[in-house]
Amino acid sequence: SQQGEEDPQALSIQEGENATMNCSYKTSINNLQWYRQNSGRGLVHLILIRSNEREKHSGRLRVTLDTSKKSSSLLITASRAADTASYFCATANFGNEKLTFGTGTRLTIIP
Amino acid sequence: DADVTQTPRNRITKTGKRIMLECSQTKGHDRMYWYRQDPGLGLQLIYYSFDVKDINKGEISDGYSVSRQAQAKFSLSLESAIPNQTALYFCATSGTGVGEETQYFGPGTRLLVL
Numbered sequence: 001s002q003q004g005e006e007d008p009q010a011l012s013i014q015e016g017e018n019a020t021m022n023c024s025y026k027t028s029i030n031n032l033q034w035y036r037q038n039s040g041r042g043l044v045h046l047i048l049i050r051s052n053e054r055e056k057h058s059g060r061l062r063v064t065l066d067t068s069k070k071s072s073s074l075l076i077t078a079s080r081a082a083d084t085a086s087y088f089c090a091t092a093n094f095g096n097e098k099l100t101f102g103t104g105t106r107l108t109i110i111p
Numbered sequence: 112d113a114d115v116t117q118t119p120r121n122r123i124t125k126t127g128k129r130i131m132l133e134c135s136q137t138k139g140h141d142r143m144y145w146y147r148q149d150p151g152l153g154l155q156l157i158y159y160s161f162d163v164k165d166i167n168k169g170e171i172s173d174g175y176s177v178s179r180q181a182q183a184k185f186s187l188s189l190e191s192a193i194p195n196q197t198a199l200y201f202c203a204t205s206g207t208g209v210g211e212e213t214q215y216f217g218p219g220t221r222l223l224v225l
Contacts (some may be wrong), residue, residue: 004153031212042115042201042216043154086151094211097161098144098169099214101153 003025004032004089012108020077021105023089024069028092033063037086037104046074046087065094079109113216114138117202123223124192132187136201143185144203144214145169145177154201160185161207165173194225 007022023032031050035043037050049056049072051066062075076083086106090099115136123132134143141162146154154187156169158177174196178186189196199221203214 022195040199040219040221042218043203043214044215044216097142097212098156098159100156101125101146103151103153 004091004100006087006089006102008105008107010106010108012110013079015079015081015109015111017079019083021074021107022083023072023102025072025089025102026070027091029067029091029094031073031092033090033092033099034061034072035088035090036083037088039085044090054072059087059099060083062102065086068097076107079107081109081111083107084109090102113218115202115204115215115219117200117220119220120218121221125147125225126193127209128192130192132189132200132202132222134140134185134187136187136202136215136217138185138204138215139182139205139206140204140215141182142205143179144205145175145185145187145194146201146203147171148199148201148219157187189224190223190224192222194224197222198211 004023004025004103034046049063056074060077065072066073086104088104090101117134142177144159145157148154155171160179176188203219205214
């Protein structure tokens with residue numbers, strides 16, 4: 001079963017615009033991670049946020065976490081054509097060190 | 112060279128055949144994972160291993176088995192392949208300490224069962 005659900009399922013924006021995608025989950029977590037997948041390839045880790053953190057930045061990426069709402073968002077600023085990919089959130093529960101992945105958001109950046 | 116490699120990259124097999132997918136890593140990680148991805152969906156965990164003597168079932172282990180031959184090698188077998196096992200299979204590794212929760216993925220094996 002999927003712990004996380006991303007919203008929207010698909011998103012198309014113009015190059016240069018900001019892209020925001022959301023992740024909701026069901027149970028308490030230790031950390032939440034975002035991964036990127038280019039078509040048919042392996043996933044690449046983007047950023048990890050722990051349950052006691054509310055916001056993290058990495059380059060053009062900004063992640064927020066609201067544990068009271070069991071939700072996270074990933075913001076990509078100043079999007080580029082190369083950002084076209086699928087983005088997945090994954091949660092790790094306390095005492096359970098596996099990751100459970102959501103269904104992903106497919107992001108298309110229009111040049 | 113890639114840190115996590117998978118062989119083969121593509122495989123076509125027939126219903127009822129036994130096949131093995133192999134994963135090797137040079138990251139020195141103790142933890143290894145096998146996932147399955149179906150079109151348009153996220154990853155589902157098949158099996159995972161936290162060290163050479165530790166093997167655990169994931170969400171969808173039925174019809175699969177694994178072998179952890181060494182710290183660096185983790186193989187996935189389909190004992191008798193069926194068409195609904197057609198999918199993209201990924202191996203991943205991670206460390207064991209705080210700050211080592213990131214998983215590193217191989218390039219995937221695309222499997223078609225006819």
